[in-house]
Amino acid sequence: xxxxxxxxxxxxxxxxxxxxxxxxxxxxxxxxxxxxxxxxxxxxxxxxxxxxxxxxxxxxxxxxxxxxxxxxxxxxxxxxxxxxxxxxxxxxxxxxxxxxxxxxxxxxxxxxxxxxxxxxxxxxxxxxxxxxxxxxxxxxxxxxxxxxxxxxxxxxxxxxxxxxxxxxxxxxxxxxxxxxxxxxxxxxxxxxxxxxxxxxxxxxxxxxxxxxxxxxxxxxxxxxxxxxxxxxxxxxxxxxxxxxxxxxxxxxxxxxxxxxxxxxxxxxxxxxxxxxxxxxxxxxxxxxxxxxxxxxxxxxxxxx
Numbered sequence: 582x583x584x585x586x587x588x589x590x591x592x593x594x595x596x597x598x599x600x601x602x603x604x605x606x607x608x609x610x611x612x613x614x615x616x617x618x619x620x621x622x623x624x625x626x627x628x629x630x631x632x633x634x635x636x637x638x639x640x641x642x643x644x645x646x647x648x649x650x651x652x653x654x655x656x657x658x659x660x661x662x663x664x665x666x667x668x669x670x671x672x673x674x675x676x677x678x679x680x681x682x683x684x685x686x687x688x689x690x691x692x693x694x695x696x697x698x699x700x701x702x703x704x705x706x707x708x709x710x711x712x713x714x715x716x717x718x719x720x721x722x723x724x725x726x727x728x729x730x731x732x733x734x735x736x737x738x739x740x741x742x743x744x745x746x747x748x749x750x751x752x753x754x755x756x757x758x759x760x761x762x763x764x765x766x767x768x769x770x771x772x773x774x775x776x777x778x779x780x781x782x783x784x785x786x787x788x789x790x791x792x793x794x795x796x797x798x799x800x801x802x803x804x805x806x807x808x809x810x811x812x813x814x815x816x817x818x819x820x821x822x823x824x825x826x827x828x829x830x831x832x833x834x835x836x837x838x839x840x841x842x843x844x845x846x847x848x849x850x851x852x853x854x855x856x857x858x859x860x861x862x863x864x865x866x867x868x869x870x871x872x873x874x875x876x877x878x879x880x881x882x883x884x885x
Contacts, residue, residue, distance in 0.1 A: 673742020677704030792862030836863020
């Protein structure tokens with residue numbers, strides 16, 4: 582059996598060429614992953630949703646992938662009780678998808694932060710294209726140690742980004758500092774269901790962590806306790822595994838379809854290290870979120 586220790590970097594491969602994996606180099610690996618895989622994500626999102634996250638789907642209608650990505654934004658917005666007058670920090674904003682969606686659909690003022698300077702450039706251009714540059718601001722910053730003053734935001738939004746913190750409690754502590762009194766935190770992410778794993782489960786976990794440059798995932802109870810210890814109020818954690826499963830299946834199908842071409846690109850020297858480890862995630866994440874899998878997807882909300 583294998584055991585996943587909390588707050589430990591469980592990756593076995595770096596996304597950078599000829600560099601050993603290390604917790605010290607984690608932030609660089611995250612940047613490398615997203616910069617190198619920018620074109621790869623074109624199969625997932627379009628120029629409207631700009632989404633690097635799972636979709637939310639609860640309709641009996643046929644699965645509409647791109648609509649489900651908008652649905653996830655709408656679900657988090659509703660559950661956090663966000664108002665158009667709320668000032669939002671998009672912690673881990675990617676290329677600006679959720680920030681632009683909030684500004685465009687609800688006229689919120691949104692500050693998006695990411696570790697990648699290239700993502701900031703993409704986000705700024707995307708905001709201009711969607712005519713919300715006056716409502717959005719993007720900059721490079723670590724969401725565990727931001728440059729902003731205490732109580733600067735009404736909302737801290739983290740959609741599939743809190744997983745990148747080596748110590749999730751460090752992110753939550755910074756989020757609490759940044760929130761105004763009465764402010765709310767909203768998080769959408771994957772959480773482990775168990776820490777003891779067999780060989781097959783361990784291989785899926787390592788492939789997941791390596792492929793997306795994620796150091797670890799938290800257990801639900803651990804995460805809830807962090808929130809309690811930090812004095813967050815009105816904590817609610819909702820399981821939406823069923824609603825994201827169509828996205829997980831979609832990733833799996835696309836991975837199977839393009840797996841051969843990825844191997845060919847590697848043989849021809851046309852693939853980066855980040856893309857090579859990313860190619861394994863499609864299979865691993867399907868193992869995570871299938872019925873009886875080893876992880877589940879939760880949306881957590883809490884207030885200050």
